[in-house]
Amino acid sequence: AQSVTQPDIHITVSEGASLELRCNYSYGATPYLFWYVQSPGQGLQLLLKYFSGDTLVQGIKGFEAEFKRSQSSFNLRKPSVHWSDAAEYFCAVGLEAGTALIFGKGTTLSVSS
């Protein structure tokens, strides 16, 4: 069955430090790939998406993600984290147009000063 794995449940980084959140998927073909962010008590906001083409995609709030087919990964990165980035981050895959996304269990990011 298709699945999305976010190996890190909770990550703490210092403000100004770089960030990488990991995401691996299990699917025979290349799925559509997404990262979402959720602040406490809020809905999910789309950070970025990958459909095809350039494997490094840029998103909002200074985030980027790199698709690596050989590793079935789509890791999220940010060069310098701000305190406002503290939130929960979800990786998701879409298999076909019009079908529901499959989400990972999320990674909670804490930012220390």
Next chain:
Amino acid sequence: SQTIHQWPATLVQPVGSPLSLECTVEGTSNPNLYWYRQAAGRGLQLLFYSVGIGQISSEVPQNLSASRPQDRQFILSSKKLLLSDSGFYLCAWSPRFEAFFGQGTRLTVV
């Protein structure tokens, strides 16, 4: 531009009472609509999805039901709430691939 509205934001209901959560989408037509439930540490669980009026697919057998009486309206219901129905409920719409979420409803069953 498209917007999604979900209400209420919070709800406290006694066990055995009925439930109705409403979600509406503006600025688009014939969207795919979804209801998810989120429990702490368990990610998002897809409950129902709909590709058109009156067309509902259920992903998990449970105490809940969904209806889509109009193109851009999606309702989550229960006749009798259980304690285990507590959680954060999210409505989402999709034009084709990515999903856009409402602000969620925090449901506490007491």
